Amino acid sequence: MSPNSLKVLNWNVCSIDPKKEELSKFLKYHEIDVAVLTETHLKPKKTFSISGYDDERQDRKDRPKGGVAILVRNTISHSRVEVATSVIESAGVELELAGEKLIIYASYCPEQCNSKTEKQFIKDLRLLTRPKTKTKFLVIGDLNARHTFWGDDKNNKNGELIFDDASHHKYYVKLPEDPTFITCKSNASYLDICLANFVIDKPKRTDPRYLKSDHFPVIYDLGKSAGAVPLAEGYRRGIRSNVPATAGNVAARSINASSSSSSQVPKKRDHNQDLRHRLNPLQMTNHANSSTEAQFILRQILQKCREFNVPTHHLYVNFKTSYRTIDREQLWRTIKGYDGPENLIQELQTIVNRTAADSKNGLKMDNELSSLLMYIAQDAMIREAGLRTSGTIFRNALQVIRFADDMVLIAKSLSTLEQAYVALKEIAAKFGLDSALKESKYMRPRILKDNHQSLPTVFLDGNKFAAVENVSFLDSFVTTDNNATKEISHCIANGEEMHAKHLPFFQSADKTLQEKLNIYKKEIRSKVLCGHESWILTKSHAKQLVNFEREVLRAIHGKIQAANGRAYYATYPKLVQQLGEPGIEHMARIGRLRWAGKVFQLAEDSPARMVLEKSPQGNRIAGRPPTRWIDMVEQDLKSLGCSVKLSTVVQNGDEWRALLEKAEASWK
16 A cells, blocks of 8 residues: 555544444445544543554543544554644554555644743644654644635634744645534634645545534545655645635535535636636735735724824835736746746746747736736745735834735835835846836825925935825825825716716616616726725715715616606615615725624734734824724614624624624615
8 A cells, every 4th residue: 555545534523432333334434544533532541442443542631531543454554653742632653655654643732822832832733744754744633723724714823823834844734625613603614634745635524424523524535636746846835725715605505515415516627727726825925815905904004103193104016017027937937936836837838928928028917817926926026025024014114015916015214115125126126027116106194293294205225206195006095194085085086987988878778777777886886985994984975975876876767757747866765775785875884894894803913903903102192083993883883783892793703794784784
C-alpha cells in the first residue's frame, strides 16, 4: 500500500463507547484504513478495541470528556509517534507505506485560545506541522478553528493562528465542500479540518445517519488525489482550500442534505473559474474583502481623525489605467516565487497572451482573471516594499487600504508617506506600474481644530502632487472634510445622469412597467446607493434621496388620468408601494444596519472592526461631538424597539435575522 491508496476517516465522535458497533460497521463498509477520532471521552483505564484495527490513543486525565484516538488497519505497518502537546490534545502514528513514511496526528482543541494559551497553541501547532525530516504529514481533527478563508461566516482566534501559520509555511488546509458542524440554530461551521504538507484531494462529508454525532464524518480518499507532491513544491504563501464563501449560505442546504441519502454532484466550473480557484492561494490578506469594507474603513478613519484632531496624509492610487503597462514576465516570475505550479503558469500565459494586444506587457481590462493577476502584483509590491498591513492608523504610523484597482496610503506624517511612496515606487517600476503611482492623488483631510492652510503642492521623492479637495475611491466621493452632503449630492448627480440615459426606455410604450422598475432598481438606484453602508444619513439627506426617487418613479409611471379628465402624479407612498420594496431612504438604512451586523461578526483584530470600536489618540474640541456612524445605527435599532446593544444582538443569529426582517417589513 502507498500513501496514494489510503482512505482516512475524520470524525468527532462525541463519546465513542456507545457507538462502537456502528463505527465498526462503517469502517468495514467504507473500507477505511485509518480512522481519526476526536472527543472519544475514554478514561485511561477503559479498554477499547475494534476487530481488525490497532489503536493509539491519548485520553484526557485531568478532567472528563476530551481525548483522541487513531485506529489503524492491522495489516499496515505502523508505530506510535510521541508528541508533547498541551493545549491541543494529540496522538500520532507513523505509517510505512511502500517505502514511504506518512505521519498522521489526531488532534483536538477544546476551546479558543486566550492571552495565556496563545503561545502554547502556536508551539503545539509547530510541533505537529514541523517534522524533523521531510516526512509527509496529516494533522486531522477538530481544532475549533473558524476562518472566512475556508468558508466560515467569521474568524476566531484558533482559525487566525492556523491561517497565519499555514500562510507562512508549506502546508495546506483541507476540508469538505459542505460544513461539518451545524448548531441547533442552523449556524454552520467547518470545524473538522486537515493540515497537510502535500496535495490531497478534497475530502467528502458523509451521511450523518450512519455515524451519529453533532459532527459530520469526513472521508479522505488519498487514492483519488492528483498524487503526492513533494514539500518543496507546495505553495510558499497561501492555503489550498475548496470551500464556499460563507458557511451561513449553506446551513439550510446542509441540514436538508443530512436528511437525504441521495448524493449531490458538484457543479462543474468553467476553465476560467478553475484558474481563478487555483490562483486564490497565491493571494495575500492585505486587502479588504469587499468594496463596502474598504469604503467603511476609510470613512471611519476620516470621521474619527477629524473628531479627535489627528492630522493625516492620504495618497490615492488607481491601477485601472495600468492594466496596459503591467510587465507580464515579472508577473510570471512573481507567481513562480510563490511556488505556483508550472502547469498553472503555462495555462495563464497561454490565455493572457491570446487576449492581450502586446506580446510582453499589459492585461485585458474588464476581466476577472486580469483583476486577480493585478491583485497578485499589488500583493508582491506591498510585501517587497515592507509596508505593514496589520493594525490601523489609530496606533500605527501608516495604513494601507485597498480593494480591486484602488489603493490608499494613509500616514500620520508627510515623511512617513514619502518613505512608503519611495519603497512602493521602486518595486512598482519592476512591474511597469510606476505610472499609476506618479498619477496618484494627494489629499490632506481637514480636522476640526485645523489652523493650517491646505498644502497646495507636495513633493514625494521629487514627484510633484497638487493637493486635491476631493477624490474618487471605489466609486465613492471622498472629500477633505468627509462631508456626507457632498457625497450624497454626487451620488444623486450620477443617478440623474443614468436616468437621462434611460429616459427613452422609460417613455417607451413597448416596455412593461416591471421592466422599467427593474432597470431603475438595478442600474439607477444601485448607482445612487454606492457606499450607502457608511453614510451618516440625516433628515436632509433622506429628503434629497426621496425627492430624487419620486421624480424618477413619476417619469416611469407617468400621470394618472382621473375620471374628470384631469391628470395627476401618484403620491410617493403609492409609487413605493408599486415598487414592491422599501423606498430609497429605507433601503439605505437597512443596508447600513445589515452591514453593521457584519462588522460586529468580524474578528476583533480585523481593520473594519478596529476602526469602529477604537479611536485615535488625540483631543476633541470643546462642545457637542459630531454625530457618528454608530449613533445612527443605534437610532435605527431604537426605532425598531430594540433596546439591546448592537454588539450583543448580532451574536444571536435568529434574533438578528428577525430584527432585519422587522426592519424590511416596518419600512416597506
